Amino acid sequence: MPPVSSSLPFFDAVVIGAGAAGLFCAAQAGQRGLRVLLIDHATQVAEKIRISGGGRCNFTNRDLDVRAPQRHYVGQNPQFARSALSRFTPQDFIALVDKHGIGHHEKHKGQLFCDRSAEDIIAMLLAECATGHVQHWQPCSVKNVAFSPSSADRESAGSYQIDTDRGPVAARSLVIATGGLSIPKIGASDLGYRLARQFGLPLVAQRPGLVPLTFSGDAWAPYAQLAGLALPVEISTGVKKERMAFHEDLLFTHRGLSGPAVLQISSYWQPGQPLSIDLAPGVDLPAALLQAKARSRKLIANELAALVPSRLADAWAAQEAQWQRPINEASDKALHLLAERLARWQLVPTGTEGYKKAEVTLGGVDTRALSQQTMEAKAQPGLYCIGEVVDITGWLGGYNFQWAWASAHACAQAL
Numbered sequence: 419m420p421p422v423s424s425s426l427p428f429f430d431a432v433v434i435g436a437g438a439a440g441l442f443c444a445a446q447a448g449q450r451g452l453r454v455l456l457i458d459h460a461t462q463v464a465e466k467i468r469i470s471g472g473g474r475c476n477f478t479n480r481d482l483d484v485r486a487p488q489r490h491y492v493g494q495n496p497q498f499a500r501s502a503l504s505r506f507t508p509q510d511f512i513a514l515v516d517k518h519g520i521g522h523h524e525k526h527k528g529q530l531f532c533d534r535s536a537e538d539i540i541a542m543l544l545a546e547c548a549t550g551h552v553q554h555w556q557p558c559s560v561k562n563v564a565f566s567p568s569s570a571d572r573e574s575a576g577s578y579q580i581d582t583d584r585g586p587v588a589a590r591s592l593v594i595a596t597g598g599l600s601i602p603k604i605g606a607s608d609l610g611y612r613l614a615r616q617f618g619l620p621l622v623a624q625r626p627g628l629v630p631l632t633f634s635g636d637a638w639a640p641y642a643q644l645a646g647l648a649l650p651v652e653i654s655t656g657v658k659k660e661r662m663a664f665h666e667d668l669l670f671t672h673r674g675l676s677g678p679a680v681l682q683i684s685s686y687w688q689p690g691q692p693l694s695i696d697l698a699p700g701v702d703l704p705a706a707l708l709q710a711k712a713r714s715r716k717l718i719a720n721e722l723a724a725l726v727p728s729r730l731a732d733a734w735a736a737q738e739a740q741w742q743r744p745i746n747e748a749s750d751k752a753l754h755l756l757a758e759r760l761a762r763w764q765l766v767p768t769g770t771e772g773y774k775k776a777e778v779t780l781g782g783v784d785t786r787a788l789s790q791q792t793m794e795a796k797a798q799p800g801l802y803c804i805g806e807v808v809d810i811t812g813w814l815g816g817y818n819f820q821w822a823w824a825s826a827h828a829c830a831q832a833l
């Protein structure tokens with residue numbers, strides 16, 4: 419590796435990626451008095467914040483239990499996130515949002531959204547960067563990164579030379595905040611993973627998370643007509659200790675299933691595994707159908723429509739000849755079978771909608787290679803990884819941004 423030239427513009431830290439984690443880290447480090455350069459190749463800053471939460475940015479979640487990150491985070495070792503999450507909590511971020519006068523409200527299960535627009539969060543982060551005198555090069559591409567272990571003219575363990583299309587710079591620390599692979603059309607790239615590999619950091623295989631699931635072939639044909647239908651369900655995958663379940667809304671689409679229930683379970687679903695869906699959670703279907711049988715001569719589908727959405731009732735009753743008759747003529751066995759099929763709908767997705775539709779990327783830089791206090795690579799001084807590039811993935815509901823803020827904060831205090 420060639421030595422880092424002493425004539426280059428020198429920064430205490432170069433942060434690659436001006437998304438949620440990178441902006442927050444740069445701002446905090448700058449406000450500590452460090453000279454910080456923030457680089458991003460996209461034309462616009464923080465595109466994911468802009469499109470998040472339907473344009474209102476679900477920026478954190480009040481229900482986060484910082485002592486038990488495994489409740490809301492996925493990865494090979496979710497406990498890794500505990501240190502950072504407990505040192506920069508949802509309340510800390512809410513205090514910052516309040517300081518900037520940004521109106522917000524709670525929507526569902528602790529999820530906090532901006533009253534007005536996600537642009538308010540971006541403006542806040544840019545203002546924080548300005549307070550920290552952060553230099554911001556955007557759009558700017560990184561061509562190459564090199565590390566020089568010893569540098570005679572600097573009192574540090576080494577320095578990084580970052581070659582960009584605006585020229586080379588040098589830095590004592592390099593922060594990888596390049597996010598994941600989801601939504602490539604707004605700037606996602608694999609640079610973070612490539613840099614991690616270059617410096618010997620192990621990676622956990624990446625795959626789309628918080629993503630709609632797809633089904634194909636004849637098996638899906640009866641359900642394609644339900645596209646657009648949404649209903650509350652219990653969805654689960656895995657068995658025994660590995661079982662994971664969510665009570666959320668499910669949405670039928672033309673190609674498969676989406677909605678919060680499916681996005682959440684997608685982060686736990688393994689290819690080839692079945693999903694189990696209770697389409698009428700909290701309803702005692704066998705009892706309700708048998709009671710209806712005792713008092714009604716209506717078609718089964720019509721009686722079922724009092725218990726689940728009518729389009730669903732029609733589609734289910736159409737599946738078997740024994741369910742296409744007046745309910746008083748149906749056998750108890752047929753009604754039990756119908757109840758069972760609705761309460762335990764078993765299906766195996768053929769795949770996911772992929773990174774084009776995924777909200778996050780599962781996997782990433784292996785947490786075993788990083789310090790949980792500082793996010794610095796254990797074997798590579800001055801190299802830090804924060805945000806989604808790390809193998810920590812949150813549930814839907816503001817948990818991913820909270821990880822971005824918290825990991826950025828932990829890193830910024832250590833730079």
Ligand code: FDA
Binds near residue numbers: 436439470472475815
């Ligand atoms: P982030 O993706 O924010 O930033 C990475 C930055 O690195 C980008 O600006 C990118 O341009 C830059 N970059 C990438 N490659 C580069 C390269 N080669 N050179 C230079 N720069 C490069 N989460 C949540 O908590 N609440 C929510 O409401 C939502 N909503 C939501 C909606 C949608 C549609 C998506 C896709 C995602 C969400 N998320 C979310 C997830 C959340 O957006 C995500 O987890 C965070 O933005 C991750 O923050 P990072 O800073 O790690 O990556």
